[in-house]
Amino acid sequence: MSLLKRIESARPGAGPAGPGGPGLPSLPPTGAGGTPPATASQRLMTQAPVRESFRDVKFRIQSRVIQDLDPKLDLSNQVEVRRQIEEIFGKVIDEEGLALTRAERVRMLEQITDEIIGLGPLEPLLRDESISEVMVNGPRQVYIERSGKLELTNVVFQNDDHVMRIIDRIIAPIGRRVDESSPMVDARLTDGSRVNASPFTVDDLVRFGTATADMFDFMRACVEARLNIFVSGGTGSGKTTTLNVLSSFIPNDERIVTIEDAAELQLRQEHVVTLESRPPNIEGKGAVPIRELVRNSLRMRPDRIIVGECRSGEALDMLQAMNTGHDGSMSTGHANSPRDMLSRLETMVLMAGVDLPVRAIREQIASAVDLIVQQSRLKDGTRKIVNITEVQGMEGDVIVMQDVFVFEQTGIVEGKIQGRLKATGIRPKFVEKFEVMGIHLPPGLFGFSY
Ligand SMILES: Nc1ncnc2c1ncn2[C@@H]1O[C@H](COP(=O)(O)OP(=O)(O)OP(=O)(O)O)[C@@H](O)[C@H]1O
Numbered sequence: 117m118s119l120l121k122r123i124e125s126a127r128p129g130a131g132p133a134g135p136g137g138p139g140l141p142s143l144p145p146t147g148a149g150g151t152p153p154a155t156a157s158q159r160l161m162t163q164a165p166v167r168e169s170f171r172d173v174k175f176r177i178q179s180r181v182i183q184d185l186d187p188k189l190d191l192s193n194q195v196e197v198r199r200q201i202e203e204i205f206g207k208v209i210d211e212e213g214l215a216l217t218r219a220e221r222v223r224m225l226e227q228i229t230d231e232i233i234g235l236g237p238l239e240p241l242l243r244d245e246s247i248s249e250v251m252v253n254g255p256r257q258v259y260i261e262r263s264g265k266l267e268l269t270n271v272v273f274q275n276d277d278h279v280m281r282i283i284d285r286i287i288a289p290i291g292r293r294v295d296e297s298s299p300m301v302d303a304r305l306t307d308g309s310r311v312n313a314s315p316f317t318v319d320d321l322v323r324f325g326t327a328t329a330d331m332f333d334f335m336r337a338c339v340e341a342r343l344n345i346f347v348s349g350g351t352g353s354g355k356t357t358t359l360n361v362l363s364s365f366i367p368n369d370e371r372i373v374t375i376e377d378a379a380e381l382q383l384r385q386e387h388v389v390t391l392e393s394r395p396p397n398i399e400g401k402g403a404v405p406i407r408e409l410v411r412n413s414l415r416m417r418p419d420r421i422i423v424g425e426c427r428s429g430e431a432l433d434m435l436q437a438m439n440t441g442h443d444g445s446m447s448t449g450h451a452n453s454p455r456d457m458l459s460r461l462e463t464m465v466l467m468a469g470v471d472l473p474v475r476a477i478r479e480q481i482a483s484a485v486d487l488i489v490q491q492s493r494l495k496d497g498t499r500k501i502v503n504i505t506e507v508q509g510m511e512g513d514v515i516v517m518q519d520v521f522v523f524e525q526t527g528i529v530e531g532k533i534q535g536r537l538k539a540t541g542i543r544p545k546f547v548e549k550f551e552v553m554g555i556h557l558p559p560g561l562f563g564f565s566y
């Protein structure tokens with residue numbers, strides 16, 4: 117495919133401009149769909165007596181830059197592409213005799229470059245270090261998250277097509293697609309991040325007040341003692357982030373298999389095998405679900421299995437793995453409390469399609485899961501670990517749990533939630549395991565002695 121074709125499909129305003137929504141500038145012809153590029157005199161006419169808006173001029177210049185780019189240009193050579201864009205841009209501006217201020221010129225070149233080789237209107241957001249998440253709901257509704265709070269930005273796309281073209285650019289390199297029939301996609305950028313944020317460390321999370329250093333010392337001991345852990349929480353509550361930090365506590369000599377929909381975990385250990393699930397192709401074939409990966413992973417003889425998120429039947433395989441020699445395994449799940457996590461697990465096991473009585477499922481859960489770390493995004497936007505809970509076993513038909521750490525809210529001051537993270541003082545049953553394994557925690561540090 118020629119360079120022009122390749123970038124044509126990524127060009128805003130390709131195709132007829134259409135009536136557009138309110139406030140959407142109608143575009144001058146851009147040469148798409150067989151229309152020849154505007155001649156100098158036609159351009160003069162489109163310039164009209166009224167001064168064109170910055171955006172209109174930009175789209176016009178942009179299509180000329182695209183026309184003039186060398187069709188044999190290697191698009192992966194960003195430096196060269198940038199250099200050419202800048203050169204052609206300068207030439208076109210001079211030819212047209214456009215009176216742009218220096219600042220306008222810089223801004224226009226930047227936006228055109230972003231459009232041609234970047235993620236268009238999203239680029240400035242990705243460059244902004246203070247932004248932790250970008251959510252595109254539609255052409256004129258782009259939200260960001262900054263310091264835990266959602267904000268509506270003034271970023272606008274041309275139209276729905278423009279949004280789709282940019283989204284395609286994000287997901288095409290990883291073989292995913294999004295369309296009317298599968299409108300959801302979970303993806304990451306080419307540098308491996310879902311957003312351009314580096315993973316948080318223990319120190320970061322302590323600084324943010326997500327959990328105390330004591331809580332992390334305790335969780336580190338739990339990971340070293342090979343407890344099976346579920347991180348539970350709502351959407352975007354920070355489950356994956358916490359799972360990543362917990363995984364960092366795994367000793368370097370262990371063999372770890374991670375299983376995810378999109379590789380988000382960033383493990384530093386030497387022996388890590390990363391498996392990614394695959395959605396079905398257009399014919400509905402070739403899907404590799406998480407569940408299949410969990411089963412297959414057992415053949416790789418891992419010491420631990422880390423599943424990014426349990427949503428369905430894979431929970432059963434995960435619990436079985438936890439119960440059969442892969443202790444120290446971890447996963448996350450969507451639930452609003454540790455108790456809720458247990459009942460979600462029950463439901464997920466049923467989704468595996470096996471005919472097990474509820475009691476048997478509960479026993480399986482109770483013996484597999486040792487610890488639930490409950491993550492929450494509080495009303496003021498902060499994220500906290502609100503419970504660290506031991507799963508103790510069964511009493512009758514009920515799974516018995518016991519909080520080891522909790523967040524106790526004391527009030528709200530100027531919209532900020534006040535409270536403290538504290539040990540309940542109750543000694544978890546598995547603490548004996550720590551001793552046996554030679555893991556020593558400072559006595560009294562957790563409000564209990566052992
Ligand atoms: N403890 C934290 N403090 C502040 N921000 C955090 C914290 N943990 C995660 N975040 C930010 O919150 C966003 C969501 O985090 P993460 O992906 O870990 O959540 P999640 O619960 O796994 O989300 P999902 O429901 O999409 O799986 C990210 O932008 C991340 O950087």
Ligand SMILES: [Mg+2]
Nearest residue numbers: 355356357425
């Ligand atoms: Mg997650």
